[in-house]
Amino acid sequence: MGPLGPDFDVDYNNPSIECNCTFDSNTTCHITKLKVSQLNRQGVILEEIAALTYLTVLKLDQNAFTGTLPTFLGNMSAMLYLSLAHNQFFGTIPKELGNLKELVMLAVSSNNFSGTLPPELGNLRKLELLWASDSPFSGKIPSFIGNWTRLSELRVSDLQNVSSSLDFIVNLRNLKDLIIRNALVSGPIPSDIIRLRNLTILDLSFNNLNGSLPQTLMNMTSLISLNLVANNFKFDSTNISTFPGLNCLQRDFACNRSTNPYTSFAIKCGGSQMRSANGILFETENSTSLGPASFHVNQDKWAVSNGGIVIDRVDPSFIASTTISVDNTRDPELFRTSRKSPGSLRYYGLGLQNGPYTISLFFAETVFNRTRNTWQGHGRRVFDIYIQGNRRQRDFDISKEAGGIARALVKDFSVTVTQNHLEIHLFWAGKGTCCIPEQGDYGPLISAIQVSPDSFMSCLVSSIILKWAKRDKKPYFHDSDVQKKYNDENGTNEKVVGFKVKSKSKKTGMIIGIVAGVASVSLLLLVFGLYMKRKSKHREEDEFLGMGPKVNTYTYSELKSATSDFSPSNLLGEGGFGPVYKGILNDGSVVAVKQLSVASHHGRSQFITEISTISAVQHWNLVKLHGSCIDGARRLLVYEYLENKSLDQALFGKTDVHLDWPTRFNICLGTAKGLAYLHEESRPRIVHRDVKASNILLDGELCPKISDFGLAKLYDDKRTHMSTRVAGTIGYLAPEYAMRGHLTSKADVFGFGVVCLEILSGRPNYDEKLDSEQKYLLQWAWSLYEIGHPLDLIDPSLASFDEEQAKRMIGVALMCVQASPSLRPAMSRVIAMLSGDVEISAVTTKPSYLTDWDFSDITNTFCDDEPTFSENTTTNTTTTTFTTASSVVWSQCHRP
Structure with missing residues (x-):
């Protein structure tokens, strides 16, 4: 049973219409409750509902309703519970909702609303729950919320344009859950927050809060979950010991930026340490205390933070485990466990050496069960991927990208680390599923992360030279930087100028050593040259792939075979920039292959435009781009195949x-x-x-x-x-x-x-x-x-x-x-x-x-x-x- 009781419980008589026949001395019946939840209903709120002026409960959440909210909702003066969350409504919140003075709950989260909360909502003095997160509202957090003294849950996020303060919260003595995330909140946390004696969840992450953490916050014994990451707080010895690691998770990331910088790490998200088939050691990240508003730091090398609240789940698990076999990988054990989050999951590299890196993210959808023949078999996990604050993939769906559930998928991203800091952010923006197959958390899910440097060969060459220098003789260095490193590691300031040779045998050994060293270095330089040639080719491809998320890459021979050498019998149509063919790939999947005409004017520019736009934009009513092919002057795009053509x-x-x-x-x-x-x-x-x-x-x-x-x-x-x-x-x-x-x-x-x-x-x-x-x-x-x-x-x-x-x-x-x-x-x-x-x-x-x-x-x-x-x-x-x-x-x- 949900926290609002049987009148509002998700599983209680859904869908349902309830009538009350006690009006006019038991002679008149009126519809008082209407529940249509989690049924994927579409369309707009029908005008016929305007006649239901006696409604006390209207529950339309977790569907696909669209349109603007009708103003006639403000005529339902008896309304107690109004839940419209997790739909596709847009426009502004109508001011007429301020007429619902008996309202106890208002849920408008996870829609496409815009504008500000109208001041007329200040009339809702009996409100106990306001859920207004995950919609692009703008403006300040309204000060009238401070007058809602009965409020027990306040959820606001993703506000735009104008900053707010937290001064309004001090009078909300009944607050239990306070979630104001990514809302441009600035200033300090009020010291009077100690008055909120019932507060159990406090999430103020991803704001611009500053100052020192109030001592009163540390004395709030009622708090179960606390998330203050990504702000601008100041720390001293007192609060660092109380909140260890939190100083590393602020916006400026002042800690461990340059002390003993390192160049790689790998994390087994949600699991214990293991070594992959190619020898990579993935470190343990299986903290069970990483709850819905918390963070964890591993020896100041990397950190993870988890944000978001699971509705109606008292003790949710944030580690997903599976016993099913994961395909498409040499390391199925790597995907047995995964870290999951209801909203925002961030991993940080703390103290990385500056330079170019490749970020590999390991995914497999292991939660959903597509074999169910009910609505519960249609769950969808959709989230965004950010690297260094830049969105690299929007509406990422693991099972869709991997071609099914329990299939491994590795996504690679190139990034440049500056200020010794790396941030990987997986963010659920209110899309996909919230409650299928059950009420739970279907935000980001990840199995492992690997961070490796792109330019590693020069470091390796320096390391080999240094090893030869550390023989029992004093080395000769042309490179002052290498000499300095040698001196630092051997505790000397001596200027080393050469070898002192005492015998023929030693001279012979020295010659052999030099020859071997030169051969090793030459081999390394050869490998490095091939590596840089490959990188040059990748850079050429990056010109077409852009800075957005990467798409699948196909060879020309693969697409030539798929289309039977671009046979006229497979021709689907021809546009101004080239023909489109039906193709069948080696795995049996059917695709549409667009062969960009080389003769087309601006064909190269056309190709770049298609790649950068299609790969970054995904919607049910837009054709999905699967991948591309660059082969010399040839440019091809691979789309999903639509069997009914145009x-x-x-x-x-x-x-x-x-x-x-x-x-x-x-x-x-x-x-x-x-x-x-x-x-x-x-x-x-x-x-x-x-x-x-x-x-x-x-x-x-x-x-x-x-x-x-x-x-x-x-x-x-x-x-x-x-x-x-x-x-x-x-x-x-x-x-x-x-x-x-x-x-x-x-x-x-x-x-x-x-x-x-x-x-x-x-x-x-x-x-x-x-x-x-x-x-x-x-x-x-x-x-x-x-x-x-x-x-x-x-x-x-x-x-x-x-x-x-x-x-x-x-x-x-x-x-x-x-x-x-x-x-x-x-x-x-x-x-x-x-x-x-x-x-x-x-x-x-x-x-x-x-x-x-x-x-x-x-x-x-x-x-x-x-x-x-x-x-x-x-x-x-x-x-x-x-x-x-x-x-x-x-x-x-x-x-x-």
Whole structure:
């Protein structure tokens, strides 16, 4: 039973609706409790719920609900428990929630909310639990929280933009759990914290707190878990002895930066010391006291910290053990145990010698059981990997990357150590599973870590020379640094200038020794040369792989074999930058291989762009990049294979795939979600630049996945637009992009609007075979909308369709293709409108349709070179002719 009792317990009557018939002298019944938890439900909160004004419990957590929170929730004045955590809600918290003055619990953690907590929430004086972590809220921690004197649990994290202090906590005498993590909190910990006599969990990690730790904190006997890592506290002999090692885990890491620096270490995470098949000794890291808010230091060489709280688990284990056999490794014992964390797991190298290193992280998913045929078999572990504070992999899923559970996976990262400090951070950002197969911790999981230097050969050469120097004779050194090291190790300041030779035999021995030494050094230099040549090759590949997470590397012969020498029978399609083939790898997995055309202009740049963007961005509605191949001038990409090919093939009768109405609506909504992720959630933000039906692929369940990020353009948050070379497809291009090269995310919104109309009508945006009034889809759609017959646009081959959904799609599409970018909605609002959560206002201005475009002289896709026009007006790299306010006459597209 959960801490809130049977009225709120996760496993108690879920899903359920409970009625109370005691109203009006037992003559009237009202629904008072609604629970739909852990069922992977999607969509928005239905408007029908607005009628349930007598609700005391609304539990919708741990699903996939989206949209903004409806304001009608504020009308449910009897509400006691409102749990919306672990969903995909976005927007701001409505101020109307401040009307729920009886509210005891408010849980909005792990969503995509933004903005500040509205001041109206200060009215919730009876609140006992506030969970508002793992969402990108901004602003200060509201001071009105200090008036919630009944509060027993406060969880806030990941605040942005403005710093806060802890002064508000001193009046919260009933606090048991105080978790304010990564929230830009600054200043000291108040000495009055001793008043919080019931405090058992205190997590203030990853903030900017400073000053000395208050003596009162050390006297709080109620504390069970304490995490103060990654702050700016000052330490003296008193608090160092009370919190040993904590000084090494502050932001400046003042301890052990340069004393006896070392160059490597290996950790057996969650297990005992063992030696691998290749002789690497992995040190023990199996502390059972490494709880949900704690740290552990190993002899000032390396350290580990664990952060996060497991909901409803009194005594969770943070070591995962398994008896199943782990495949794909020579060291299955290395994966028998793993360290796990509910939220944030960090490993630190303390005192490493500065220089380049390779970090090897060893993973295997050993917790989930895919053989279960229930919802409990669908658990997902998703977290981010940071090295030295830089995110190197986002939404990392062990089983997905490894190709299944109980399969070993080693991820290598290159990094440069400065200030003798290394930080490896595995961070759960609220994605994946929290409660499958049971309520627990499904954050980071790691089996081992190995840190090794990249430039080791020069050190080895110096070591060999030094060994020869330590014979019974005094050596001759040309290198003053080596001489100094010799003197330091032998306790002398003598300047050594040469050998004193007394006999022929000794001279002969000396000659043999010198020859052997020179031979050894020569061999080492040869090996070092080969090593550096290999590193040079790796650096060349790094130019393409970028600084992001590495993807799988395939050989050209491997892909050539997989595609039957790129046989035409395996050709899936051909875009502007090369053909795509179906391939079957040696392990039997089916992939799509994109062969980047060498003849394509800027093909190399295209390849780098695809690698850096696709590998860094993962979403359910985006095509997954498995890997790449660099072979001389050849550039190939390996994607997941989508068996139902592209949307245009399905829509326009090129395949046997039948798209009924529910499928079409879901394709439209899924595409919107993928674009919203690119525009608003991925870092950096991404503009696709070529949103069209052929770049939307369909998987086995006809789920849409956006492909072809080769035309994507990254831009910084601080830039509102960029002027760039126009790259896109006629009919889908926004006018400001086509005519002026002005690129923002609203260009993608325009393309989405065109695709939406194609989904509705089942026809392409231009069809010269049709009558003149129907030839251009946008013009025809607007004409039907103007005369009040928008549903005449619907594909006549559909046996049935949802009229309300169709009207929403038409309205949204026409808003998306407006001539002015400012009139087009953001993709997050498109999702809300399609879902019915936001009302669609009437469209009063006609869209931008290019009725004057001349299609006879050019191919469907723009050439990369600048086109030539009938009259020239140069804007950056694009030359255009404005024949009307919203159209362009293209005369030809040529290559010099």
